[in-house]
Amino acid sequence: MNEISGTDRLRIRPYALTGGRVRSTTELALETIVRVTGRCIIHAHELSSERREIAGLCDQPVSIVEISARLSLPLGVARVLVGDMVSEGHLNTHQATETEITPDGRPDQRLLERVLNGLQAL
Amino acid sequence: MVFKRSERPRADKPVPIPVKIVVAGGYAVGKTTFVGSISEIEPLTTEAALTSHSDGVDIAGEAAKSSTTVAMDFGRITLGDDLILYLFGTPGQDRFHFMWDDLIRGAIGAVVLVDTSRLEDCFPAVDYFESAGIPFVVAVNAFFGKMHHSLEDIREALAVPESTPMVVTDARDRDATKGTLLELVQHALALVNAG
Ligand SMILES: Nc1nc2c(ncn2[C@@H]2O[C@H](COP(=O)(O)OP(=O)(O)O)[C@@H](O)[C@H]2O)c(=O)[nH]1
Ligand SMILES: [Mg+2]
Numbered sequence: 398m399n400e401i402s403g404t405d406r407l408r409i410r411p412y413a414l415t416g417g418r419v420r421s422t423t424e425l426a427l428e429t430i431v432r433v434t435g436r437c438i439i440h441a442h443e444l445s446s447e448r449r450e451i452a453g454l455c456d457q458p459v460s461i462v463e464i465s466a467r468l469s470l471p472l473g474v475a476r477v478l479v480g481d482m483v484s485e486g487h488l489n490t491h492q493a494t495e496t497e498i499t500p501d502g503r504p505d506q507r508l509l510e511r512v513l514n515g516l517q518a519l
Numbered sequence: 520m521v522f523k524r525s526e527r528p529r530a531d532k533p534v535p536i537p538v539k540i541v542v543a544g545g546y547a548v549g550k551t552t553f554v555g556s557i558s559e560i561e562p563l564t565t566e567a568a569l570t571s572h573s574d575g576v577d578i579a580g581e582a583a584k585s586s587t588t589v590a591m592d593f594g595r596i597t598l599g600d601d602l603i604l605y606l607f608g609t610p611g612q613d614r615f616h617f618m619w620d621d622l623i624r625g626a627i628g629a630v631v632l633v634d635t636s637r638l639e640d641c642f643p644a645v646d647y648f649e650s651a652g653i654p655f656v657v658a659v660n661a662f663f664g665k666m667h668h669s670l671e672d673i674r675e676a677l678a679v680p681e682s683t684p685m686v687v688t689d690a691r692d693r694d695a696t697k698g699t700l701l702e703l704v705q706h707a708l709a710l711v712n713a714g
Contacts, residue, residue, distance in 0.1 A: 426625055428537040428605045435531055458535050460605060462593055466563035491534040499711065502625045504538055509708045512538055512627065515598025516701055519557075 425480050427465075427472060429490055430458045437487035448487070451478060455488055535597075539605040540703060541623055543648075544632030545640025549660040549690030550608035551592050553632060556696045558594025558606060565591055589618055606700075619647055628654035628707045630699055632690065635659060635667040638676055645677055654707040656684040658699045 433455045437444075441452060450468055459467075465475035482488040497508045504512065542550045555562045566589065589610065596604040607622055623629065631644045641657075648655040657679060659666060668676070670685050679685070684702050689695040 426537075427621065428539045428625075430534050430537045430603060432532055432534045458603070460537055460595075460603075462565050462591075462605070462607075463563065463595070466565040466593075472565050489531050489534050491536050497536060498625075503711075504625075504627055504707075506708065506711050508536070508538065509627065509704060509711060511602055512598060512604060513701065513704045513708065515602060515604070516596075516697060516704060519596070519598075519697060 425461060425476060425483070425490070427462050427476065428460050429479070430460050431455050431464075431479055431483065431488040431490050432458050434486055434489050437482070440487070444487070447478060448482060451475075451482065452487060533601065535599075535601045535603045537603055537605060539607060539626045540700060541619070541626050541629040542606055542608045542632060543619075543629055543641075543644040544660075545634065545637060545644075546610065548632045548634045548637075548640065549662075550632055553630070553660070553688075553690035553696055553699075554592060554594040554606045554608045556691055556693045557596060557700070559597060560595050562592045562594045562608070565593070591618070591622070623648075623651065623653055626653065628656075628703050630703055631655055631657050632688075633657055633659045633673065633677075634662060635665075635673065636662075638668070638673065641677070645679065649679070654703065654710050656686060656699065656703045656706055658686050658688040658702075660690045661687050 433452050437452050441449060444452060447468075447470075451464055454464055454467060461475050461479050462472065464470065464479060465472045468475070470478070479488060483490055497505060499505045542553055544550055551562055591607060591609050593605055593607045596606070598604050609619065609622060629644070629648050631641050631648065633641045645655075645657070647653075657673070657677065659670065659673060666687070670687070674681075674683075674685055684706050686699055686702050688699045
């Protein structure tokens with residue numbers, strides 16, 4: 398379950414990590430991609446172990462669902478922790494612009510065309 | 520330690536845009552196989568807690584008793600430096616609709632996988648995407664190249680309009696999966712352009 402080898406560290410009950418919250422204030426989509434910030438790297442030693450594990454995965458762009466799966470954290474917990482780390486400036490996320498997303502929150506024409514071209518090129 | 524000194528990025532790097540497609544259908548119709556045929560990672564599984572939605576969602580007693588989580592698997596396709604496509608395979612039973620609301624928000628659309636010997640298994644998924652106004656394509660997974668019904672008969676049984684694309688696919692085959700995804704993206708694009 399946990400990648401940390403050589404230790405018999407007990408895992409904390411996941412919801413205790415979020416103070417029982419299952420909803421993040423920012424309510425990020427589960428596919429939201431995050432990446433560590435320079436600020437996170439400087440302050441990594443101050444982070445709780447769960448947050449440090451998240452930061453360790455986010456050296457490369459990864460999504461909240463990937464974090465949840467790779468760290469065996471329930472999706473709701475990963476969402477809250479990542480949301481907090483974004484608010485704190487430890488993780489960066491892409492801010493969708495009006496040229497990407499329609500008013501109902503779905504990919505717009507230009508973004509769909511990029512997906513189409515990307516898939517065709519596979 | 521999390522980072523080696525040599526790995527420290529100098530400045531904050533840009534973060535790619537995520538896009539997603541939902542793959543739905545009945546049990547054992549080939550959802551995980553479909554996702555895995557094109558994903559650059561081995562499909563991963565995460566558990567969505569049934570209890571994580573406190574907004575009065577009625578959770579079927581049976582599901583709540585037997586387990587408190589729903590498994591959902593997903594794969595990833597990098598489409599460029601700044602664009603990543605996620606594919607989510609999700610169970611199609613009615614009782615999981617509360618999860619679909621979350622999953623489908625912001626999605627390009629959905630692929631509904633159909634096994635012609637168990638056609639009715641896809642009804643809940645078709646009902647859901649139709650009523651939610653989500654672009655979707657119906658993809659018949661032809662197990663062993665065998666189809667028990669013609670595409671026209673299936674269209675009639677599902678009562679989906681001519682405007683909804685229907686394709687024959689093979690969940691094990693990367694090119695067939697790619698073709699099915701292209702069909703969906705083209706359909707979604709046509710709807711955006713028309714709307
Ligand atoms: N012959 C054949 N077998 C398939 C095909 N798609 C899936 N399978 C098999 O059917 C079983 C269920 O597939 P799976 O992807 O796990 O279904 P899921 O429950 O919808 O995720 C697996 O044993 C697959 O190997 C197909 O197109 N042809
Ligand atoms: Mg599966």
